[in-house]
Amino acid sequence: MTQRTLVLLKPDAVRRRLIGEIIGRIEAKAGWAVTALEMRELDQETLELHYGEHKGKPFYEPLVEFMSSGPVVALVVEGERVIEGLRRLAGPTDPIAAEPGSIRGDFGTIVRENLIHASDSEESAIRELKIFFPGLS
Ligand code: IDP
Ligand code: MG
Numbered sequence: 001m002t003q004r005t006l007v008l009l010k011p012d013a014v015r016r017r018l019i020g021e022i023i024g025r026i027e028a029k030a031g032w033a034v035t036a037l038e039m040r041e042l043d044q045e046t047l048e049l050h051y052g053e054h055k056g057k058p059f060y061e062p063l064v065e066f067m068s069s070g071p072v073v074a075l076v077v078e079g080e081r082v083i084e085g086l087r088r089l090a091g092p093t094d095p096i097a098a099e100p101g102s103i104r105g106d107f108g109t110i111v112r113e114n115l116i117h118a119s120d121s122e123e124s125a126i127r128e129l130k131i132f133f134p135g136l137s
Helices: 011-015 019-028 044-050 060-067 082-090 103-107 122-132
Strands: 002-009 033-040 072-080 116-118
Touching: 002 019, 002 082, 002 122, 011 019, 011 060, 011 072, 019 033, 019 072, 019 082, 019 103, 044 060, 044 122, 072 082, 082 103, 082 116
Parallel strands: none
Antiparallel strands: 002 072, 002 116, 033 072
16 A cells, blocks of 8 residues: 655754665665655744644643754655554654664654654645645645
8 A cells, every 4th residue: 555654854863964864764665765855944833733733732832942943854755554664663752662773762862852753644644745745746
């Protein structure tokens, strides 16, 4: 089942020069492909749309501040079961709980600064792809 998902390499990943490492892991999965890519800074409106489900939670404001602290890399990734697969490749939200071998497990220590976002379902992927790549057919 070929799917499309939204990936964000967060400002910590960009600052730490991990773009190549992370995209390399994505491209290493057979058949998966990066089909769009953009480095950009995220404004408040975009972040509110993207992370709206978390508004009101204690971590929301620091999350938005972190996500606007520098450029991110937004990617569209396509391939076999890529939504579930990228969540597994990223690892769970808390990098200390994440398995070594996963991106968060290998590179992260702080829950907020966990390097990567990947859509968590088909519905989220459709919604988030529209925010970051509105021109996509
Ligand atoms: P996810 O990125 O694994 O889907 P979500 O629960 O959707 O995790 O949270 C979105 C982002 O908010 C996380 O990736 C992380 O950067 C941040 N976050 C989530 N929970 C916490 C927390 O308890 N403390 C600090 N930051 C958090
Ligand atoms: Mg999430």
